[in-house]
Amino acid sequence: MTLHKEVFVLAIERLKIAQRILVTTHIHPDGDSIGSLLGIGLALIDAGKEVQMVLDDGIPSDLRFLQDCDKILNRPDGSFDLILIVDCSDLERVGKALAGLQKPDINIDHHATNMNFARINLVDTCASATTEIIRVIIEELRIPLSQPIANALMTGLITDTIGFRTNNVTPRTLRMASELLETGINLSDLYHRTLIRRSFESAHLWGFGLKNLERNGRLIWTTLSLKDRETAGYPGRDDADLINFLTVIDGVDIALVFLEQKDGSVKVSWRAQPEYDVSRLALRFGGGGHPAAAGAEIQGSLPYVQTSVLNLTLSLLEGGYDV
Numbered sequence: 001m002t003l004h005k006e007v008f009v010l011a012i013e014r015l016k017i018a019q020r021i022l023v024t025t026h027i028h029p030d031g032d033s034i035g036s037l038l039g040i041g042l043a044l045i046d047a048g049k050e051v052q053m054v055l056d057d058g059i060p061s062d063l064r065f066l067q068d069c070d071k072i073l074n075r076p077d078g079s080f081d082l083i084l085i086v087d088c089s090d091l092e093r094v095g096k097a098l099a100g101l102q103k104p105d106i107n108i109d110h111h112a113t114n115m116n117f118a119r120i121n122l123v124d125t126c127a128s129a130t131t132e133i134i135r136v137i138i139e140e141l142r143i144p145l146s147q148p149i150a151n152a153l154m155t156g157l158i159t160d161t162i163g164f165r166t167n168n169v170t171p172r173t174l175r176m177a178s179e180l181l182e183t184g185i186n187l188s189d190l191y192h193r194t195l196i197r198r199s200f201e202s203a204h205l206w207g208f209g210l211k212n213l214e215r216n217g218r219l220i221w222t223t224l225s226l227k228d229r230e231t232a233g234y235p236g237r238d239d240a241d242l243i244n245f246l247t248v249i250d251g252v253d254i255a256l257v258f259l260e261q262k263d264g265s266v267k268v269s270w271r272a273q274p275e276y277d278v279s280r281l282a283l284r285f286g287g288g289g290h291p292a293a294a295g296a297e298i299q300g301s302l303p304y305v306q307t308s309v310l311n312l313t314l315s316l317l318e319g320g321y322d323v
Contacts, residue, residue, distance in 0.1 A: 011106050011120045012140050015044070018082035022101070024054045025086050026093040028238060028267065028297075031159025031194055034063050036086035036108070036130040038152035042068055043134075043143045052076050056095030060236055065193055066155060067148040076101065084108065087130035087156075089288040091117040108133055113279050113288030128166065128173045131156030135176050150183040151190065159194050162244055166292065167274050195241075202240035204232035209242045209257065219317055220246060221256035221310065223302065237261065243269040254278065254313055258306055261297070266305040269295045270313070281312055 015021075023041045025033040034055075041053040053072045063069070076097070083104045088094055089111040091104065098104070107118035110127040127133050131153040138145070145153075157177055161169050164177070181187055198206075208228040214221055224239055234240060239257045246255035254276060259267040268285065270278035270293070277291040285308075287296020298305045 007120060008122060011122050012137065014082060014105060014120065015137070015141060018049065020050045020078070020080050021082045021084060022052050022054060022076050022080040023084045023086065024094050024097040026088040027057050027095040029055060029060065031063060032129045032131060032156040033087040034059060034066065035152045035154070035156030035159070036134050037072065038066060038068060039131055039134045039149050039156070040084065040086060040108070040137065041071070042146070042149050042152065043138045043141070046146065047141060047143050054097045056097040057237070060238065061199070062194070062197070063155070066152055082106065085118060086134065089114040091115065108137070111288055112290060113283050126168070126170070128168045128170065129156045129160035132173060132176055145180070145183050147183050147185055150180040150185045154180045154185060154187070154190055155194055158190055163191060163195050198240065201232050201234040205229060205234040205240050206242050206245070208232060209239065216314065217317070218251060218253040219256070219313060220249060220252050221258065222246070223258045223306065225260045225302065226262060237267070239269060243271055247271045254317060256309065256313065258302060258309070260302050265297050265299045266302055267295065267297050268305065268309055276316060278316070281309070281316060284312065285309065
């Protein structure tokens, strides 16, 4: 672990003492955020704590297979001894989940753009996923790994590493995966559900994205409008993981997806080859993420956001952009 030892010990002590705990994560959740939320939430419940797992905008349809998803609430109820935020680099990204509540006590994350917004910040940028950090915490608390917890943690590992393919996968990552497999979880089934299986609506949405695909040298991008999502019948607010598919296109250094939102904003996703740090771009637009995978939600019309983002991204590719 690259976590500061004193900070880690302090966080563990706070988790041991607290009895009524709120756990939340960011809006537009992915596999690592849901896996982290369920992983630590269910573990703390097994340890005898009173826990509320809260998510502002709901669980993505492709992750609703995870056991105990029905325990995740839309809003918190009551007061808490401890507020814990997982897999979230910026407090604003939790949405309304903490409306009216005090400053978070513990922040557990692995994003390089983390703003250290809590009283205790457990941020390990060397971890391949936040669930990797959660596993260490659960082990330190001596909470046994049930299959629901192991499934949640493995989901975070698989999705954030795109099936153990990212360059931040380490021997520690694979050792953790081995430990989780020993609980009896079905890796092939999880892999299929999280990375391969697509609904008809998702495939239809991909059709619009591929039709709209554009290129400028080693940069590619596509746009998904509200009308595209409506025509496809896709219920989510995301791109159905199209961005990760675009990374396999030969001769591309950076890929982008622009996703129009109902509130007048545009959700932007970047993916890049290792020599480029797109998290700096995301941070410039109020977002965050990793050097090779980042995102932001930007207020403005689709043409305006596209022009602004593409200009800066092209500057990064040409070596002229520096934050």
